[in-house]
Amino acid sequence: MVGQREARRGPGDAVKLAIVGAGRMGGAVLDGALRSGVLSVAELGVYHPDAVRRLELAEHYGVTALDDEAVHHAERVLLAVKPQSFEAVAPLVAQRRGSYLSIMAGVTAATIAARVGSGRVVRAMPNLGARVGASATAITWGPETPDDDRAFARSLFGAIGTVYELPEHLFDAFTGLSGSGPAFAAVVAESLADGGVRVGFSRDVARDLARQVLLATARLLEEQSPAELKDEVASAGGTAIAGLRALERHRLRYALIDAIEAASARASELATINGSRR
Ligand SMILES: NC(=O)c1ccc[n+]([C@@H]2O[C@H](COP(=O)([O-])OP(=O)(O)OC[C@H]3O[C@@H](n4cnc5c(N)ncnc54)[C@H](OP(=O)(O)O)[C@@H]3O)[C@@H](O)[C@H]2O)c1
Known part of the structure; x- marks a missing residue:
């Protein structure tokens, strides 16, 4: 049975990737890697400090449950615990020969490198x-990160969406726009639906129509700029330009720009609290 594959893997049969923190995001990366064929079930393992919990996780994903020693020998470790759990996890993953990938918000590559004793950090x-294979994922690395670690990161995160190689100083800004952005877009969708209810649709129909507007817009934006799309819809003296005037009156643009700035500033604040920039 899959769930019984507890793991005393030594150097000879090490997994290619040990997921330390197979929660929402670690699990999504694991799913993406399997779905896209970047890694096979035999090449993946999950770690949890509680032995029962790690067997449950292993059974859930159909991969190997890893004990401390197996994590030590893994080719690569994905750090996907909450940032505040990193201090507890660091001794487990430090001083290995393999490399590291981290998705912990606000913990810099330099902080991780210092705690694990290796510069091979992505x-x-x-x-x-x-969750739906449409992540925008920023990646960055230090000068000591070899080419094969970079290539692995591109393909692992490419399995859950689109990868953007960015300098680390833009990570807080990225968190403000791409990390928090789905919440802002969801509010836009909710408000469009409210508008639909206001002009006579049932809630279900209005929500469906609003979702369809955003879906179609996202697809069209793959082919044209936002300004081109807006101009195409807004014909002379028509309905869209009347609505756009209302949006300008209520300063929607200002509100969204301000939201991205506030979210980015909060990301910087949290990074400081997490200890990366004291
Ligand atoms: N969610 C997002 O949208 C998102 C986006 C970008 C980055 N991130 C980053 O991804 C990381 C995980 O976030 P998440 O939302 O996936 O959180 P999450 O669902 O709580 O996942 C964290 C997982 O780590 C496990 N864990 C706790 N202590 C551990 C330990 N010592 N060793 C191994 N596993 C341990 C937890 O297990 P228990 O529940 O049993 O404690 C849980 O399954 C965070 O650092 C976050 O900043 C998240």
């Missing part, structure tokens, strides 16, 4: 889109 920042 830092990544996925977003909720990972």
Whole structure:
């Protein structure tokens, strides 16, 4: 049975990737890697400090449950615990020969490198889109990260969506736009639906129509700029330009720009609290 594959893997049969923190995001990365064929079930393992819990996780994903020694021998470790759990996890994963990938928000590559004693660290920042294979994921690395670690990171995070190689100083800004953005877009969708209810649709129909607007817009934006799309819809003296005027009156643009700035500033604050920039 899959769930009984508890794991005393030594150097000879090490997994290619040990997931330390197979929660929402770690699980989404694991799912993406399996679905896309980047890694097979035999190449993946999950770690949890509680032996029963790690067997449950292993059974759930159909991969190997890893004990401390198996994590030590893994080729790569994905750090996907909450940032505040990193201090507890660091001794487990430190001083290995393999490399590291981290999706912990606000913990810099340099902080991780210092705690684990290795410069082979890739830092990544996925977003909720990972759940549906549509994450925008920023990745960055230090000068000591070899080419094969970079290539592995590109393909692992490519399995859950689109990868953007960015300098680390833009990670807080990325968190503000791409990390928090789905919440802002959801409010836009909810408000469009409210508008639909206001002009006579049932809630279900209005929500469906609003979702369809965002879906179609996202697809069209793959082919044209937002300004081109807006101009195409807004014909002379028509309905869209009347609505756009109302949006300008209520300063929607200002509100969204301000939201991204506030979210980015909060990401910087949290990074400081997490200890990366004291
Ligand atoms: N969710 C997002 O949209 C998102 C986006 C970008 C980045 N991130 C980053 O991804 C990381 C995980 O976030 P999440 O939302 O996936 O959180 P989550 O669902 O709570 O996952 C964290 C997992 O780590 C496990 N865990 C706790 N202590 C551990 C330990 N010592 N060793 C191994 N596993 C341990 C937890 O198990 P228990 O529940 O049993 O404690 C849980 O399954 C965070 O650092 C976050 O900043 C998340």
